[in-house]
Amino acid sequence: MATNTYVKRALEEAKKRNPGEPEFLQALEEVLESLSPVFDQHPEYEAAALLERMLEPERLVSFRVTWEDDAGKVHVNRGYRVQYNSAIGPYKGGLRFHPTVNTSVLKFLGFEQCFKNSLTGLPMGGGKGGADFDPKGKSDREVMRFCQSFMTELSRHIGQFTDVPAGDIGVGGREVGYMYGQYRRLTNQSVGVLTGKGLSFGGSLTRTEATGYGACYFAQEMLAEKGTDFNGKVVAISGSGNVAVFAGEKATQLGAKVVTLSDSNGYIYDANGVDLELVKDIKFNKRGRISEYVERYLEAEYHEGKRPWGVSCDIAMACATQNELDLEDAKMLTANGCRFVVEGANMPTTLEATRYFLENGVYFAPGKAANAGGVACSGLEMTQNSMRLNWSFEEVDVKLQGIMKKIYQQAKSAATQYSENADDLVSGANIAGFVKIADAMLAQGLY
Numbered sequence: 001m002a003t004n005t006y007v008k009r010a011l012e013e014a015k016k017r018n019p020g021e022p023e024f025l026q027a028l029e030e031v032l033e034s035l036s037p038v039f040d041q042h043p044e045y046e047a048a049a050l051l052e053r054m055l056e057p058e059r060l061v062s063f064r065v066t067w068e069d070d071a072g073k074v075h076v077n078r079g080y081r082v083q084y085n086s087a088i089g090p091y092k093g094g095l096r097f098h099p100t101v102n103t104s105v106l107k108f109l110g111f112e113q114c115f116k117n118s119l120t121g122l123p124m125g126g127g128k129g130g131a132d133f134d135p136k137g138k139s140d141r142e143v144m145r146f147c148q149s150f151m152t153e154l155s156r157h158i159g160q161f162t163d164v165p166a167g168d169i170g171v172g173g174r175e176v177g178y179m180y181g182q183y184r185r186l187t188n189q190s191v192g193v194l195t196g197k198g199l200s201f202g203g204s205l206t207r208t209e210a211t212g213y214g215a216c217y218f219a220q221e222m223l224a225e226k227g228t229d230f231n232g233k234v235v236a237i238s239g240s241g242n243v244a245v246f247a248g249e250k251a252t253q254l255g256a257k258v259v260t261l262s263d264s265n266g267y268i269y270d271a272n273g274v275d276l277e278l279v280k281d282i283k284f285n286k287r288g289r290i291s292e293y294v295e296r297y298l299e300a301e302y303h304e305g306k307r308p309w310g311v312s313c314d315i316a317m318a319c320a321t322q323n324e325l326d327l328e329d330a331k332m333l334t335a336n337g338c339r340f341v342v343e344g345a346n347m348p349t350t351l352e353a354t355r356y357f358l359e360n361g362v363y364f365a366p367g368k369a370a371n372a373g374g375v376a377c378s379g380l381e382m383t384q385n386s387m388r389l390n391w392s393f394e395e396v397d398v399k400l401q402g403i404m405k406k407i408y409q410q411a412k413s414a415a416t417q418y419s420e421n422a423d424d425l426v427s428g429a430n431i432a433g434f435v436k437i438a439d440a441m442l443a444q445g446l447y
Ligand code: NDP
Pocket: 167, 168, 169, 170, 171, 211, 239, 240, 241, 242, 243, 244, 262, 263, 264, 265, 319, 320, 321, 322, 324, 344, 345, 346, 347, 371, 372, 374, 375
């Protein structure tokens, strides 16, 4: 609960101004809960109405996306870009293509992105975008036509020094490639306007792995703090997309055993450790379902319609989507011996579940800190594009490790300074991310 009266008032106002936007309000509540001690010490922030300004996106565009399917039928989807805050650099944040995309989801993601980008230490503001388009079941040509139509409108709002989108759920290398091609045709410019590009046209090595690997590098710091490491640990992971698979890969490389992965239909449990190469083939090459895993490994289990949080594990990594781990799940995980929870996805843990972990001695890593490796690597892709250089996998990976370590240190140090619980990395990450943006906004005058 926020204790500072200004923070409480700002949250109440935000609730009135944003009715019917539950995901956005949930994200605001989680962040604002942490900020009371900062506002107690900095009355100048209130005098400049900093909270009201930070809660309101600088710009939100919504547009029609018309495209034609393979049978010649015309479809209309809704596209968006939320340009949240550019105080510390160009807007930066992914594009999500999923039927659940709406302004509430994108404002929550854009708001969180501002803090995450601030934590990376790189000059990137926050933004997010996407469309209520579902790439599942669509042919490559249909996806291409959708991406081209989407970019035809988006192109007028973005630019290498203005706003640099990337991928997110439903937007991987294929979609980024189609969108980048369309931007290039429209503007006649080969510039780093999107990240997550293919390696032959300006992409960065390590970008594909960065979010999942980064989450593990962050977890390594947490484990070290408690005098342990990944070696021999049992890890439960949700999701089977980009973040989940590469979190699993790094955890395995570090000596852990990954026993679960999931998708929106159910989860697999493999007591021998999940074969991640098989999962990559099913999900990335064949665009199949995680259930197909048990056709190859007959001793593994598939649990239709269930989430993996009932299994016994040392470390849980939530890498699928928002609100996929609730209070009941948190209780089960804790009762089954889980001591570390890492958010690879954005806000996968409900507020109640987060509070439960914090109050029950589970060391908890919030997404805006733990999954910042993806956007950090995107920042490094922008740097390489500006320099017209390509760094090696090792060079980028070493930089990524350094950034994740610094993010952990900032979050830990702010938690130690401002929170009663020095392990409260939720407050720590919120505060450390916030202060940098707040000071940049103060320095730049009213806007
Ligand atoms: P992908 O599209 O590659 O994978 C998403 C995974 O989550 C899939 O396995 C998908 O299953 C599953 N999923 C989606 N919706 C649901 C649902 N409602 N219930 C259960 N499972 C679901 O996305 P990413 O791996 O890129 O992203 C995962 C999360 O990480 C998101 O929250 C994203 O915002 C966040 N993130 C991603 C970054 C990146 O670099 N990619 C960077 C930072 C954060 P299915 O196949 O059934 O849809």
